[in-house]
Amino acid sequence: MxxxxxxxxxxxxxxxxxxxxxxxxxxxxxxxxxxxxxxxxxxxxxxxxxxxxxxxDLPKGPLTLPDVNDVDAFIDYILTRYHQTHRDELAELILLARKVEAVHGDHPDVPVGLSDALFEMAEQLDAHMAKEEMVLFPAMRKMCEDGSIAVQLVMPIHCMREEHDDHGEAIHRLQKLTNHFTLPDGVCGSWRALYSGTAKLVEDLVAHIHLENEVLFPRFE
Structure with missing residues (x-):
């Protein structure tokens, strides 16, 4: 391969x-x-x-991604694989981060501010995904269905790209707060679960942004 x-x-x-x-x-x-x-x-x-x-050699993959020419299937994949997953996982990670910060507040490597960073990301990401779900994606589906011109999507897509850049900055903040998800020696299971889950969130978000920026959006630009 x-x-x-x-x-x-x-x-x-x-x-x-x-x-x-x-x-x-x-x-x-x-x-x-x-x-x-x-x-x-x-x-x-x-x-x-x-x-x-x-x-x-990774245990999972390679995954077969949907064909972008089947816009309905591609959008459905993004909604189920990323949008709902982000919402579910962020809610759990915020609670876990608050627990770790409270219980291990005296540890020199405790990720102070991680729960706030995750909460802010959840709010911004939820607002961003709602715009896609309620406006952008339905417009894309409609254009594919009736063959209308996609020029009216140029500005909405530009705005989504700019918000993706903001999400990239939020990812850098998570990496900095966790020392790139490096666990101190001897930490508890909750701390391990927090870093593992946040690392997965970052991986998913990078993939999500890539599929939109590099695959889906260019089809309508």
Whole structure:
């Protein structure tokens, strides 16, 4: 399987757990999601084929993503795989972060402010996804159904792209607060679950943004 030419965001969407591999090789996957694995490998000085083999060795994947030409199926995939998942997981992660911050407040590495950062992300992300669900996605479906011109979607898509950039900044904040999800020695199960869950949230959000920015939106621009 030739993975070197595929974009980092595409690999994250296709291989659950890919961000673990990229962190191991010090790949800033959030900023590099639109670049190919080969491009990043050349810039960072690692072997793209080694990373490709590690991705193929992950226990889940590769996943088969829906064809973007079937817009209904592609949008349905985004709604079920990402929108609802983000809402469900963020609600749990906020509670878990509050617990860890309260119980381990005297620990020097406790992620102070993580619960607030997750709560802010949940609010911003929910508002963003609601715009897509109530306005943008129905308009896309309608245009595919009746063959109307997509020019009226240029500005709404531009606004969604700008909000995606804001989500990228929020991801960087989560990474900073958790020291890139590095667990101190001997921490409890709740702390481990918090970092594991937040890392998965980040991976899902990077994949979600990539599929919209690089696959779905260009079809209407």
């Amino acid at each position: 030739d993975l070197a030419g595929r974009k980092i965001g595409d690999l994250i969407a296709s291989f659950p757990g890919a961000t673990l591999v990229f962190r191991r090789h010090k790949v800033g996957f959030c900023c590099s999601s639109s670049k190919s694995l080969a491009e990043v490998a050349q810039r960072k000085g690692f072997d793209a084929e080694v990373v490709a083999r590690e991705l193929c």
